[in-house]
Amino acid sequence: MADNIIIFDTTLRDGEQSPGAGLDINEKVQIARQLTLLNVDVIEAGFPVSSPGDFESVRRIAQEIRGVSVAGLARAVEKDVDSAAKALEKAERPRIHVFLATSEIHRKYKLLKAKEEIINLAVKGVKHALKYVSDVEFSTEDASRTELDFLIQVVEAVIDAGAKTVNIPDTVGYAIPDQYASIIRGLKENVKNIHKAVISVHCHNDLGLAVANSLAAVKAGAQQVECTINGIGERAGNAALEEIVMSIKTRHDFYHCSTRVVTKELIATSRLVSALTGLRVQRNKAIVGENAFAHQSGVHQDGILKERTTYEIVKPEDVGLQKTKLVLGKLSGRHAFKERIKELGYELSEKEFERAFEEFKHIADKKKEIFDEDIEAIIGIEKMEIPGIFQLESLSITCGPNAVPTAGVRLRLQDDRVVDNVTTGDGPIDALFKAIDLSTGISGKLQDYNIHAVTSGKDAMGEVDLNIDVDGKIIRGRAVSTDIIEASAKAYLNAINKVAASKLNYTLPH
Ligand code: KIV
Ligand code: ZN
Numbered sequence: 001m002a003d004n005i006i007i008f009d010t011t012l013r014d015g016e017q018s019p020g021a022g023l024d025i026n027e028k029v030q031i032a033r034q035l036t037l038l039n040v041d042v043i044e045a046g047f048p049v050s051s052p053g054d055f056e057s058v059r060r061i062a063q064e065i066r067g068v069s070v071a072g073l074a075r076a077v078e079k080d081v082d083s084a085a086k087a088l089e090k091a092e093r094p095r096i097h098v099f100l101a102t103s104e105i106h107r108k109y110k111l112l113k114a115k116e117e118i119i120n121l122a123v124k125g126v127k128h129a130l131k132y133v134s135d136v137e138f139s140t141e142d143a144s145r146t147e148l149d150f151l152i153q154v155v156e157a158v159i160d161a162g163a164k165t166v167n168i169p170d171t172v173g174y175a176i177p178d179q180y181a182s183i184i185r186g187l188k189e190n191v192k193n194i195h196k197a198v199i200s201v202h203c204h205n206d207l208g209l210a211v212a213n214s215l216a217a218v219k220a221g222a223q224q225v226e227c228t229i230n231g232i233g234e235r236a237g238n239a240a241l242e243e244i245v246m247s248i249k250t251r252h253d254f255y256h257c258s259t260r261v262v263t264k265e266l267i268a269t270s271r272l273v274s275a276l277t278g279l280r281v282q283r284n285k286a287i288v289g290e291n292a293f294a295h296q297s298g299v300h301q302d303g304i305l306k307e308r309t310t311y312e313i314v315k316p317e318d319v320g321l322q323k324t325k326l327v328l329g330k331l332s333g334r335h336a337f338k339e340r341i342k343e344l345g346y347e348l349s350e351k352e353f354e355r356a357f358e359e360f361k362h363i364a365d366k367k368k369e370i371f372d373e374d375i376e377a378i379i380g381i382e383k384m385e386i387p388g389i390f391q392l393e394s395l396s397i398t399c400g401p402n403a404v405p406t407a408g409v410r411l412r413l414q415d416d417r418v419v420d421n422v423t424t425g426d427g428p429i430d431a432l433f434k435a436i437d438l439s440t441g442i443s444g445k446l447q448d449y450n451i452h453a454v455t456s457g458k459d460a461m462g463e464v465d466l467n468i469d470v471d472g473k474i475i476r477g478r479a480v481s482t483d484i485i486e487a488s489a490k491a492y493l494n495a496i497n498k499v500a501a502s503k504l505n506y507t508l509p510h
Pocket of ligand 1: 139169
């Protein structure tokens with residue numbers, strides 16, 4: 001078994017394929033920086049040919065990130081490989097990741113190609129990528145449903161062609177640990193040139209087995225694991241990086257290998273990915289869930305107080321959890337706030353910090369204690385804020401059993417003018433958003449609207465996360481406040497501000 005398992009993070013590619021997880025370029029770069037602190041070996045930054053936005057984020061990450069391999073995905077066709085190569089031009093350690101499906105189902109229904117054609121295309125794709133970079137990975141998409149003898153032939157051919165890593169994906173999450181491990185063993189025993197390449201695994205979670213399958217493959221000799229932070233990804237997601245890494249670390253007695261991941265960065269990374277993608281982590285999620293280190297039963301608490309290892313197999317500090325929380329409130333100053341932000345793993349520019357501090361003071365005035373989750377919500381919003389075009393000055397709402405829902409808003413414009421509008425609607429939120437539409441001249445159709453209490457208690461901050469449709473484009477807006485009506489108005493304005501900022505010929509209302 002390999003001593004070191006290569007951790008290939010695909011949060012920004014497969015993870016971003018999660019329904020509802022759109023990240024913009026700056027957010028992707030921010031996550032890539034955090035993945036560098038986490039010390040993953042490879043960051044798959046995107047699928048450059050798939051969209052100009054994906055191309056640009058791979059290009060930016062390749063240019064800015066050092067000390068880590070940066071991979072770009074490509075189908076086994078020239079234009080994809082060319083695009084990946086171009087996006088990776090400035091990378092310190094570029095990797096082109098070429099893929100082609102090999103299973104009978106995909107050959108017959110999706111690709112309409114015979115086995116020989118698949119081998120030829122795979123070899124051609126690898127050779128074409130090698131014209132640009134020396135580090136080429138090849139993925140046999142839907143490998144776990146591919147006939148083993150054919151899989152052996154494809155793997156041998158792509159290694160002969162020069163692939164340094166061969167990835168054996170369980171694309172549809174169909175594999176079972178014992179069976180998946182036997183595929184890896186089958187390749188190790190039957191592919192003549194297998195020693196020339198790293199065997200990688202990439203498991204989806206459709207049956208909830210992605211981590212179990214990946215670990216069974218490691219035990220069978222796989223040397224690279226592809227995974228995502230919080231297990232996000234297409235459909236039910238991918239294998240969760242934090243679970244893979246902590247299983248290998250905690251059960252070193254069983255796996256006899258390790259990773260280079262700096263585990264103390266796991267919580268900060270998980271929270272950053274959750275805040276920026278809007279995909280919440282379930283409370284009882286292993287390693288990074290809110291309850292992962294919470295002990296409720298009296299018997300357990302007694303055991304923990306006597307000897308931690310009675311009920312805890314992972315030390316919270318090892319994954320970056322602070323045991324003691326410094327409680328911040330309205331008397332806290334800039335210094336304490338800055339320190340807490342640093343401890344939580346965030347980096348803010350001077351301007352972002354000042355705005356976040358202002359928001360913190362505003363919230364602290366209304367709320368007795370400010371918890372880490374509140375601070376993260378403030379920072380998450382701060383990072384998304386498009387400042388300056390419209391600011392909410394004030395709002396008023398009238399509603400109730402016998403009243404016509406009515407909202408009034410006052411917005412301050414970039415040029416310091418104020419606009420007031422009052423209007424009615426089907427409900428208070430409808431009236432509020434209509435009043436904002438009237439004031440900005442931009443009309444959004446509400447698609448999703450979620451309110452979430454950031455912490456517990458009646459004075460908890462409410463986070464509003466919504467999507468609006470403007471001219472067929474879906475735009476996300478988020479905001480927090482102790483007042484959910486205010487949070488709703490700010491979240492809607494957050495989305496409207498993004499629209500206004502992106503419109504070349506947008507003119508302020510008169
Ligand atoms: O699931 C899959 O097969 C993939 C490949 C592109 C590696 O994501
Ligand atoms: Zn995948």
